[in-house]
Amino acid sequence: MKCSFCGLEFDPKSAPSPCQRCPVSRWCGRRRCPGCGMEIAETGSETGTGARRRRFGKGWCWGGPAASRIQTTKPAGAGEAVLTELERNRPAEVSSLRVHDRSRLEKLMALGILPGLKITLLQKFPAYIVQVGNSQFALDEGLAACIFVKPLTED
Amino acid sequence: MSNEKPEARYQRLAADYRKRIAARLKADYGFRPDFVALLLIQDDQEMLQLVREKEPEAWTEIAGLVTELKERLDEPPAYLIARYYQARASRLAAETICCQKRSAVADFQLQLSRLMINPVTGLPILFLILYFGLYLFVGRFGAGVLVDLLEEHLFNQRLTPWLTGASNRWLPWPALRELFTGEYGIITLGVRYAVALILPIVTTFFLAFAVLEDTGYLPRLALLLDRFFKKIGLTGRAVIPLVLGLGCDTMATLVTRTLPTRRERFIATLLLALAVPCAAQLGVIFSLLAEKPAGIAVWAMIILAVFLLAGFLASRLVPGDPPDFYLEIPLLRRPLFSNILVKTGARIKWYFLEIMPMFIFASLLIWAGRLSHLFDLLVRILTFPVRWLGLPAETAVAFLFGFFRRDYGAGGLYDLKKAGLLSGNQLLVAAVTLTLFLPCVAQFLMNIKERGWKVGVSISIFTLFFSFTVGFFLNLGLNLLGINL
Known part of the structure; x- marks a missing residue:
């Protein structure tokens, strides 16, 4: 779509969403231009609470699964699952991190949660607790939903 | 490993680009040019x-x-x-570390840690810690026994009479005498308050806090409460300043520095100013409503409701992304006594350097206000809103002093109650309003220092109007429903 203010052409799916900063609880059908920050109505877009939940609902990283410039890996492959759906105490390997914004990726990197590492989910409530190497970390649902894992078969 | 490929591709590309970028760097950075290039390709903002x-x-x-x-x-x-x-690190570790054995102590620590982070067993453990650590040690021993010892026996019986006598003898001007040893003087109010009232409370609190910190309990507490704090726009990390606020809001406002984003720091500061009563205040309010357990229950419910409502609204209205919660859960450790002493000592020193000047400044301000009769004017202005709350005009003085020391304001109400001037309803309305009312002058100054004068002043104005609004509607509600406490 084209910004009506500065004329920049951009892909509405990859534009950063202003939703999370906004007190309106329904999806208003507007997109924010990455060039100038102007909010423009997206034609033919679905509006309302349900639409917002489908786009930015529980369990998805900020911006949803499709929208991403810094998305770190390809879509979920065979045998891959999101960490929040992993069984407790079942050993798994981190297969990818799917993160929309840079600061979240930096947080996971700072904890040392990176693809290829063995990870075990210890607890889901009230926060997700994972064992990686010799360390335990607590994560909230938003961050846990960015981590994709491949369950390992026990031998 | 299947993910070897992008790594190799990265190495080839990055080595090439690093060389090309390094060749274009002419200035001296104190590092090798290819290291500067490495930082640049990582988006290091400072280096860019x-x-x-x-x-x-x-x-x-x-x-x-x-x-x-x-x-x-x-x-x-x-x-x-x-x-x-x-x-690279994993490969190195695999080559050098051959086996790991777990000891019986480590097993016990793991079990204990599980109990602490499971909500079913974790919440009872939390209440035990709050009861023994906070209520008995800080509340009863620190705020009770030690304050009594220092304030009554040291200041009120020895130091203050001696200093008042000395100033009466050596200072010829009554205004100057008032400044140092008057009712609100630098020594009689500022120094006495900091040394005799706050010091024992914060020392015991810092001791208990250091023990909790060194055992590794705090991250476990943070994760237990994270979901609750998300509702008010904060994360589990905010548990530390907010719990600290029950001791002293001024110090807690300082500790909001530990929160990662500006948004969280703002919400925590607002909640501390509005709805977290400090230890001194809690003491007086409980004695004020002592004969009316229903009053205490209503008071607690209103303060909690305001806390939740203000937090919920702030989380919706304050711009910024909702915060992420992530925290390493360290192993549980037995704290070292020497470490705790060193840490507590360092904190008390830091606290004194930060807070002492503020108390002295508050004394100066009160002194100037009384000298210039500005206080009389303010009391007269405050009489009007106080009447709207259905309170006698005499309470205006208590409200004004409540700004300088919230517990002092509540103390003023205590005197009025003893004189039989206040009914049960009026006591409740006054207690609620005074709890929500402007923070004490030290906290007001701290808000300005930490959040800037714009935010600091707006938080104060907001709490002023908000507290009177809640008081007004509480009084109205009680009258309409015909409730008499």
Whole structure:
């Protein structure tokens, strides 16, 4: 779509969403231009609470699964699952991190949660607790939903 | 490993680009040029800024190379570098570490840790810690026994009479005498309050806090309460300043520095100013409503409701992204006594340097206000809103002093109650309003210092109007429903 203010052409799916900063609880059908920050109505877009939940609902990283410039890996492959759906105490390997914004990726990197590492989910409530190497970390649902894992078969 | 491929591709590309960027760097950075290039491709903001300043001609070219590399890689370079380091470290570890044995102590620690982070067993453990650590040690021993010892026996019986006598003898001007040893003087109010009232409370609190910190309990508490704090726009990390606020709001406002974003710091400061009563205040309010357990229950419910409502609204209205919660859960440890002493000592010193000047400044302000009769004017203005709350005009004085010391304001109400001037309803309305009312002057100054004068002043104005509004509607509600406490 084209910004009506500065004329920049951009892909509405990859534009950063202003939703999370906004007190309106329904999806208003507007997109924010990455060039100038102007909010423009997206034609033919679905509006309302349900639409917002489908786009930015529980369990998805900020911006949803499709929208991403810094998305770190390809879509979920065979045998891959999101960490929040992993069984407790079942050993798994981190297969990818799917993160929309840079600061979240930096947080996971700072904890040392990176693809290829063995990870075990210890607890889901009230926060997700994972064992990686010799360390335990607590994560909230938003961050846990960015981590994709491949369950390992026990031998 | 299946993910070897992007790594190799990254290495080839990055080595090439690093060389090309390094060749264009002319200025001296104190590092080798290829290290500077490594920082640049990782988007290191400080280094980008520095290179932009130092290489005005080559900058466009360098920036172009960095962008080009990023576009040719599927993933951010910083992320690939982290993976590279991680893979190297894992290989090294696998070569050198052969076996790991777990001791019986470690097993016990693991079991205990499980109990602490499971909500079913974790919440009872939390209440035990709050009861023994906070209520008995800080509340009863620190705020009770020690304060009594220092304030009654040291200050009121020895130091203050002696200093008052000395100033009466040596200071010829009554105004100056008032400044040092008057009712609100620097020594009689500022120093006495900091040393005899606050010092024992914060010392015991810091001791208990250091023990909790060194055992590794705090991260476990944070994760237990994270979901609750998300509702009010904060994360589990905010548990530390808010619990600290029950001791002293001024100090807790300082501790909001530990929160990662400006948004969280603002919400925590607002909640501390509005709805977290400090230890001194809690004491007086409980004695004020002592004969009316229903009053205490209503008071607690209203304060809790205001806390939740203000937090919920702030989380919706304050701009910024909702915060992420992530925390390493360290192993449980037995704290070292010497460490705790050193830590507590350092904190008390830091606290004194931060807070003492504020108390002295507050004394000066009160002194100037009384001397210039500004206080009389303010009391007269305050009489009007106080009447709207259905309170006698005499309470205006208590409200004004409540701004300087919230517990002092509540203390003023205590005197009025003893004189039989207040009914049960009026006591409740006054207690609620005074709890929500402007923070004490030290906290007001701290808000300005930490959040800037704009935010600090607006928080104070907001709490002023909000507290009177709640008081007004509480009084109205009680009258309409015909409730008499």
